[in-house]
Amino acid sequence: MAQNWQERPRPQRLEGCYEFPSYAELRDFLDSAAELSEREGLYPDMGFGRDYVNITIHADENSDALGEKQRRFAELLDELRRSTDGD
Amino acid sequence: MAQNWQERPRPQRLEGCYEFPSYAELRDFLDSAAELSEREGLYPDMGFGRDYVNITIHADENSDALGEKQRRFAELLDELRRSTDGD
Numbered sequence: 001m002a003q004n005w006q007e008r009p010r011p012q013r014l015e016g017c018y019e020f021p022s023y024a025e026l027r028d029f030l031d032s033a034a035e036l037s038e039r040e041g042l043y044p045d046m047g048f049g050r051d052y053v054n055i056t057i058h059a060d061e062n063s064d065a066l067g068e069k070q071r072r073f074a075e076l077l078d079e080l081r082r083s084t085d086g087d
Numbered sequence: 088m089a090q091n092w093q094e095r096p097r098p099q100r101l102e103g104c105y106e107f108p109s110y111a112e113l114r115d116f117l118d119s120a121a122e123l124s125e126r127e128g129l130y131p132d133m134g135f136g137r138d139y140v141n142i143t144i145h146a147d148e149n150s151d152a153l154g155e156k157q158r159r160f161a162e163l164l165d166e167l168r169r170s171t172d173g174d
Contacts, residue, residue: 023130027121034114043110043137050130 004081005074012066014057014074018081023050029084033077042073091168092161099153101144101161105168110137115171120164129160 005016020026026048033053037043047054055077057070092103107113113135120140124130134141142164144157 023121023125030117030121034110034117037137038110045134045136047132047134049132050124 004078007066012059012064014055014066014070016055016057016074016077018053018055020051020053025084026051026053029053029081032080032084036073036076036080040069040073040076042069044073091165094153099146099151101142101153101157103142103144103161103164105140105142107138107140112171113138113140116140116168119167119171123160123163123167127156127160127163129156131160 004018005014007013008015018029020029030046030048030053033046033055042057044058045056057066057073059066059070091105092101094100095102105116107116117133117135117140120133120142129144131145132143144153144160146153146157
């Protein structure tokens, strides 16, 4: 299981949240996440403000259950977050 | 009053939604909106997926009521949406 994520039922989904020390880092993360979405063909619901990004990854349209694709995407987002971490 | 926006009470806020024909146009809009946020010092809550952006503009932290700054920001976002509209 990827870090920062919780699995929720009805409908089954993965919910994650990241915090950011600066808006510049948050923007870098959103840019990289958008590129990842285009590469993987997976477009989660994203919510953000000045210092946080919330993400909900749903199952494929034609499925009720999360699959390997969704779980891998969550892990890739965790990797992105680490790589855009300015510390 | 700006287009595409509704004013809601408790807490007072402006809610708006835009739809996009392509993810590329949506990304252009988000980039421009982030630049606008940095320029104006106003960071609304944004939610987006593959083809939509929802925006909630709250009052300033030290105020219960929306002011001219918030209403102007909504109008500037409408202008941005028109300028990033590929049609």
